[in-house]
Amino acid sequence: MNIVNNKRYRERVFEVVRQIPVGKVMTYGQLAMVLGEGYTARTVGYVMHGADASVPWQRVINSQGKCSTGRLSIPINLQQELLEAEGIVFNEKGKCDLRERQWFPDGFWPDEDGQTSLFEQK
DNA sequence: AACTTGACGAGGG
DNA sequence: CCCCTCGCCAAGT
Numbered sequence: 602m603n604i605v606n607n608k609r610y611r612e613r614v615f616e617v618v619r620q621i622p623v624g625k626v627m628t629y630g631q632l633a634m635v636l637g638e639g640y641t642a643r644t645v646g647y648v649m650h651g652a653d654a655s656v657p658w659q660r661v662i663n664s665q666g667k668c669s670t671g672r673l674s675i676p677i678n679l680q681q682e683l684l685e686a687e688g689i690v691f692n693e694k695g696k697c698d699l700r701e702r703q704w705f706p707d708g709f710w711p712d713e714d715g716q717t718s719l720f721e722q723k
Numbered sequence: 724a725a726c727t728t729g730a731c732g733a734g735g736g
Numbered sequence: 737c738c739c740c741t742c743g744c745c746a747a748g749t
Contacts, residue, residue: 604745604746605746605747628731628732629730629731629732630731630732630733633731633732641731641732641743641744641745641746642731642732642744643729643730643731643732643744643745643746644731644744644745644746645730645731646729646730646731647729647730647745647746647747649730650729650730658730661730662730663730663731663732664731664732664733665732668730669730669731670730680730694737725749726748726749727747727748727749728746728747728748728749729745729746729747731743731744731745732742732743732744733741733742733743734740734741734742735739735740735741736738736739736740
């Protein structure tokens with residue numbers, strides 16, 4: 602059976618996304634790292650495609666701090682507007698400050714320099 | 724089975 | 737900062 606049609610596989614992604622607080626975001630790659638074996642940024646993106654209303658899908662953006670939902674069934678700029686309504690600020694190039702807005706689940710923390718890598722707690 | 728296309732990401736120029 | 741290449745891996749044709 603296809604992976605993204607596997608309910609368990611999808612639910613693990615959604616469980617984490619549902620924990621992202623208002624005003625915070627995570628990237629596809631981070632989610633993949635947190636979820637571990639079997640998950641990649643691409644598959645996470647695929648799963649998000651099928652998110653239902655119980656999932657704050659707008660809080661998942663790409664590693665550059667931008668929204669990647671321009672050309673799909675989602676109206677242009679909807680994601681950014683939803684996030685702005687949650688208090689997130691985007692510059693004229695559609696980028697927000699990940700350093701300030703990135704959220705990490707319990708058990709993970711960012712490395713010294715960037716916010717893009719995660720390490721498991723000892 | 725081959726080839727293309729992504730709600731991706733890192734690295735190089 | 738922008739653009740391109742690769743690696744990634746599931747889906748659609």
